Amino acid sequence: MSETVAPLLSLAHISLSFKGVKAVTDIGFDVAEGEICALIGPNGAGKSSLLNVINGVYQPQQGEIRFAGRSRRAMQPHEAAVAGIARTFQNIALFKGMSVLDNILTGRNLASRSSWLEQAFRLGRAVADEEAQRAVAEEVIAFLRLQAWRHTPVGQLPYGLQKRVELGRALAARPRLLLLDEPMAGMNREEKREMSQFIREVNQVFGTTIVLIEHDIGVVMELSDHVVVLDYGRKIGDGEPEAVRALPEVIAAYLGQQRH
Amino acid sequence: MFYQESGQFSTRYRQDGRALRLWQQRAALWALLALAFGLLPFIGNDYWFSAILIPFLVLSLAGLGLNLLTGYAGQLSLGSAAFMAVGAFASYKLQFLLPGLPLLLSFVAGGVVAAAVGVVFGLPSLRIKGFYLLVSTLAAQFFVEWLLTKFAWFSNGNESGVITAPPLLVAGHDFGSPAGRYLLTLSVVLPLFVLAANLVRSSLGRNWMAVRDMDTAAAVIGIPILRTKLLAFAISSFILGVAGSLWAFTYLGTVEPHGFDLSRSFQVLFIIILGGMGSILGNFLGAAFIVLLPIVLSILSGSLLSGVLPAGQLENLQKIIFGVLIILFLIKEPDGLARLWQGWRARARLWPLRF
Amino acid sequence: MSFFMEVLLGGLLAGVMYSLVAIGFVLIYKASGVFNFAQGSMVLFAALTFVSLLERGLPFWLAFVLSLLSMLLLALLLERLVLRHLVNRPPITLFMATLGLSYVVEGVAQALWGAQVHGLDLGIEDTPLELGGLMLSRFDLFAAGSAGLLVLLLSLLFNKTRIGLSLRAVADDQLAALAVGIRLQRMWVLVWAVAGLVGLVAGLLWGARLGVQFSLSLIVLKALPVLIIGGFTSIGGAIVGGLIVGASEKLAEVYLGPLLSGGIENWFPYVLALLFLLLRPAGLFGERAIERV
Ligand SMILES: Nc1ncnc2c1ncn2[C@@H]1O[C@H](COP(=O)(O)OP(=O)(O)OP(=O)(O)O)[C@@H](O)[C@H]1O
Numbered sequence: 041m042s043e044t045v046a047p048l049l050s051l052a053h054i055s056l057s058f059k060g061v062k063a064v065t066d067i068g069f070d071v072a073e074g075e076i077c078a079l080i081g082p083n084g085a086g087k088s089s090l091l092n093v094i095n096g097v098y099q100p101q102q103g104e105i106r107f108a109g110r111s112r113r114a115m116q117p118h119e120a121a122v123a124g125i126a127r128t129f130q131n132i133a134l135f136k137g138m139s140v141l142d143n144i145l146t147g148r149n150l151a152s153r154s155s156w157l158e159q160a161f162r163l164g165r166a167v168a169d170e171e172a173q174r175a176v177a178e179e180v181i182a183f184l185r186l187q188a189w190r191h192t193p194v195g196q197l198p199y200g201l202q203k204r205v206e207l208g209r210a211l212a213a214r215p216r217l218l219l220l221d222e223p224m225a226g227m228n229r230e231e232k233r234e235m236s237q238f239i240r241e242v243n244q245v246f247g248t249t250i251v252l253i254e255h256d257i258g259v260v261m262e263l264s265d266h267v268v269v270l271d272y273g274r275k276i277g278d279g280e281p282e283a284v285r286a287l288p289e290v291i292a293a294y295l296g297q298q299r300h
Numbered sequence: 301m302f303y304q305e306s307g308q309f310s311t312r313y314r315q316d317g318r319a320l321r322l323w324q325q326r327a328a329l330w331a332l333l334a335l336a337f338g339l340l341p342f343i344g345n346d347y348w349f350s351a352i353l354i355p356f357l358v359l360s361l362a363g364l365g366l367n368l369l370t371g372y373a374g375q376l377s378l379g380s381a382a383f384m385a386v387g388a389f390a391s392y393k394l395q396f397l398l399p400g401l402p403l404l405l406s407f408v409a410g411g412v413v414a415a416a417v418g419v420v421f422g423l424p425s426l427r428i429k430g431f432y433l434l435v436s437t438l439a440a441q442f443f444v445e446w447l448l449t450k451f452a453w454f455s456n457g458n459e460s461g462v463i464t465a466p467p468l469l470v471a472g473h474d475f476g477s478p479a480g481r482y483l484l485t486l487s488v489v490l491p492l493f494v495l496a497a498n499l500v501r502s503s504l505g506r507n508w509m510a511v512r513d514m515d516t517a518a519a520v521i522g523i524p525i526l527r528t529k530l531l532a533f534a535i536s537s538f539i540l541g542v543a544g545s546l547w548a549f550t551y552l553g554t555v556e557p558h559g560f561d562l563s564r565s566f567q568v569l570f571i572i573i574l575g576g577m578g579s580i581l582g583n584f585l586g587a588a589f590i591v592l593l594p595i596v597l598s599i600l601s602g603s604l605l606s607g608v609l610p611a612g613q614l615e616n617l618q619k620i621i622f623g624v625l626i627i628l629f630l631i632k633e634p635d636g637l638a639r640l641w642q643g644w645r646a647r648a649r650l651w652p653l654r655f
Numbered sequence: 656m657s658f659f660m661e662v663l664l665g666g667l668l669a670g671v672m673y674s675l676v677a678i679g680f681v682l683i684y685k686a687s688g689v690f691n692f693a694q695g696s697m698v699l700f701a702a703l704t705f706v707s708l709l710e711r712g713l714p715f716w717l718a719f720v721l722s723l724l725s726m727l728l729l730a731l732l733l734e735r736l737v738l739r740h741l742v743n744r745p746p747i748t749l750f751m752a753t754l755g756l757s758y759v760v761e762g763v764a765q766a767l768w769g770a771q772v773h774g775l776d777l778g779i780e781d782t783p784l785e786l787g788g789l790m791l792s793r794f795d796l797f798a799a800g801s802a803g804l805l806v807l808l809l810s811l812l813f814n815k816t817r818i819g820l821s822l823r824a825v826a827d828d829q830l831a832a833l834a835v836g837i838r839l840q841r842m843w844v845l846v847w848a849v850a851g852l853v854g855l856v857a858g859l860l861w862g863a864r865l866g867v868q869f870s871l872s873l874i875v876l877k878a879l880p881v882l883i884i885g886g887f888t889s890i891g892g893a894i895v896g897g898l899i900v901g902a903s904e905k906l907a908e909v910y911l912g913p914l915l916s917g918g919i920e921n922w923f924p925y926v927l928a929l930l931f932l933l934l935r936p937a938g939l940f941g942e943r944a945i946e947r948v
Pocket residue numbers: 058061062063081082083084085086087088089090130945946947948
């Protein structure tokens with residue numbers, strides 16, 4: 041990663057509090073195009089809050105977010121989606137009443153070009169459009185090996201598969217930046233290995249930049265190019281995995297009291 | 301074995317996305333259509349048309365309207381009857397303001413006016429969610445009823461707001477007979493069902509369900525929340541508006557604003573609870589149920605319970621039965637009759653090789 | 656000016672009734688998370704039972720106790736037959752169940768006691784009373800006094816007894832309450848019965864005014880905007896909300912009504928509640944929480 045290229049995402053002086061409780065204090069870091077950046081830190085450190093700031097679910101009181109060359113005081117969720125940021129959630133946020141296929145197709149909604157009137161009458165661009173979106177969704181389904189559950193309501197799937205569908209929904213949007221909030225939480229060894237594999241492939245095959253939150257230090261070391269460590273809402277480490285791991289503050293704050 | 305679906309694999313996405321994937325389903329549909337258009341108009345009698353088939357069709361359509369808003373887009377509403385009223389009175393008024401306006405066009409225009417009113421009362425849905433939205437839809441319910449009762453302009457000067465349907469002429473043909481009114485109703489209701497069935501399987505339909513199931517996630521993947529909700533209000537109110545026009549024109553012939561009161565809104569809500577929220581077929585099933593139950597009850601009480609049940613008690617009994625059924629369905633089968641129907645079909649499919 | 660004051664006070668006193676119905680609602684919402692549309696039917700049921708017993712010659716106190724017992728029975732049945740089977744369902748489902756419930760309760764009430772209007776005389780003369788130059792209805796004052804007394808009793812129940820402590824625990828955090836051994840289902844029966852008591856009092860006061868009849872169950876429609884304004888979870892909010900709605904709808908009817916050819920009482924509270932909501936989406940007393948994801 042050369043230093044001359046501007047980072048894809050750059051946060052500066054982000055502070056966020058809820059009714060006086062500080063969740064994030066004066067945080068800034070850069071994410072280069074094409075890298076996998078891991079956010080780590082103990083429970084309540086502010087990791088999820090920071091992801092929420094990046095794609096506009098929370099609006100920080102202070103700071104600046106620069107994404108793909110455009111700088112903003114705060115993001116809006118819709119704006120973030122249009123700019124190419126997709127996301128999964130710590131507590132699965134799938135559309136429970138819909139099938140796997142439909143969930144993944146919702147990820148294509150921004151790509152849909154036909155108007156609702158055309159869709160109602162199945163006229164004009166509607167049919168071709170639907171087929172085009174379906175084709176992309178099927179690619180994602182094949183990539184994540186979800187074919188067998190295509191028409192299953194997501195509420196009926198086991199936890200591990202739901203996490204995968206949620207990744208699929210995010211991938212369907214063909215994002216530039218993918219935010220993953222604990223994609224492997226609650227998974228067994230085998231499932232974790234599988235999910236790491238998917239994440240790495242997404243990064244390598246599609247060149248998607250990824251910011252992920254993960255508690256399993258082994259996975260983080262193996263997967264990421266860059267690690268940012270948070271503790272009590274502050275940044276206490278930022279750099280390559282091996283370097284960060286060696287920092288005394290990090291050892292004290294995080295590795296010393298690792299929780300799940 | 302008629303119910304055999306083996307070997308029917310979808311080879312193209314277009315086929316897989318169809319509403320009815322099996323040829324048996326499509327054949328059954330065509331048979332039903334042939335029956336409804338070709339046979340029933342000749343063999344039905346006036347009672348069947350006027351007391352069963354027409355209200356059944358109109359209520360199915362009203363159920364569809366509410367189902368799009370509540371069952372698909374997840375926005376609770378107790379104001380369906382208000383939008384029906386707007387449709388009815390707008391169609392009526394437009395017939396007078398624009399002499400020569402074709403009847404079918406006046407239905408559409410009534411629906412469009414209802415859609416506009418629906419959008420106005422749907423606007424608060426951006427800021428308020430869940431039960432709080434009941435306030436907006438109840439405001440619509442009471443405000444519209446008041447407006448149409450108080451201002452005789454809407455009913456062309458009738459003091460109590462009563463409107464009477466114009467002659468039901470379409471392209472020179474008079475559809476005033478019971479069979480004619482039935483055919484007219486059917487020809488308006490079915491196309492709207494087809495359009496709605498298309499919509500719920502399209503990108504807009506998915507956006508509705510996404511907003512219903514988890515609106516934060518929907519916003520994050522770029523679904524425009526306000527636009528999606530307002531479209532739900534508009535399209536739902538359009539359909540309710542057309543249903544209201546049909547209620548006034550082809551079913552009753554004369555109606556007053558109080559014919560569209562809160563209990564009518566409840567009736568429509570019960571159709572989708574019993575029939576199945578988030579199901580297109582469910583609207584037919586729920587409406588059939590709600591039309592037939594009182595008839596069956598009164599026949600039963602006339603024959604079995606005659607003398608046992610005082611006349612006034614029938615209505616109470618009906619109320620209790622409806623209430624109990626609602627609760628029972630919510631407990632046992634929250635997806636309504638539509639799900640029961642699917643379950644029955646799934647069993648029929650395996651017959652006789654059940655094990 | 657004194658006419659204005661009279662209208663205002665008249666409205667406030669009517670608002671007391673709305674508050675009462677809304678309080679029954681808040682109790683149930685806090686303890687069981689149910690948005691109880693049947694609160695109005697419960698008012699009807701309780702009042703109808705009471706007058707019918709009275710008409711059959713029972714003394715006042717006995718009729719009152721029996722009506723109260725009938726509300727307890729209703730609460731028991733409800734918990735057994737309905738609530739128990741709907742735990743962990745989405746709030747919208749619970750709400751629709753109470754819609755069904757309101758049909759059942761109304762149907763049963765009318766099947767048992769008939770649909771005619773019953774007069775109810777609580778022995779309070781409805782003569783005007785002059786207070787500081789203002790003419791006030793003696794009955795309205797009595798009604799407001801009874802309502803105030805009831806609220807006082809309820810707050811004692813909630814703040815000074817063990818039952819109240821458990822109830823508050825349940826309202827705060829159901830899981831935690833379960834963990835410390837509070838029997839949730841018993842608490843539900845209790846709050847529904849207390850809501851029944853509140854309904855009975857509201858029904859008697861209201862019924863003495865307008866006669867005990869079906870329209871009593873429609874009070875719930877007035878309680879709804881009250882709750883929106885006051886918030887679903889605050890008794891204080893329910894009281895203030897009731898007063899606001901009562902006063903403003905009377906003022907609107909008197910001063911705005913003539914311009915709009917009258918009868919605006921039906922929708923005015925809703926438009927008011929909508930305005931409140933647009934300004935304060937979580938109600939007057941609610942705090943707007945930012946959803947966690
Ligand atoms: N919507 C919210 N409202 C109020 N407080 C919040 C909200 N979201 C987060 N917080 C608070 O902000 C702080 C940081 O929370 P956050 O969820 O970002 O932590 P985290 O690092 O993701 O922790 P975990 O590892 O447990 O997921 C916590 O104190 C939390 O209680």
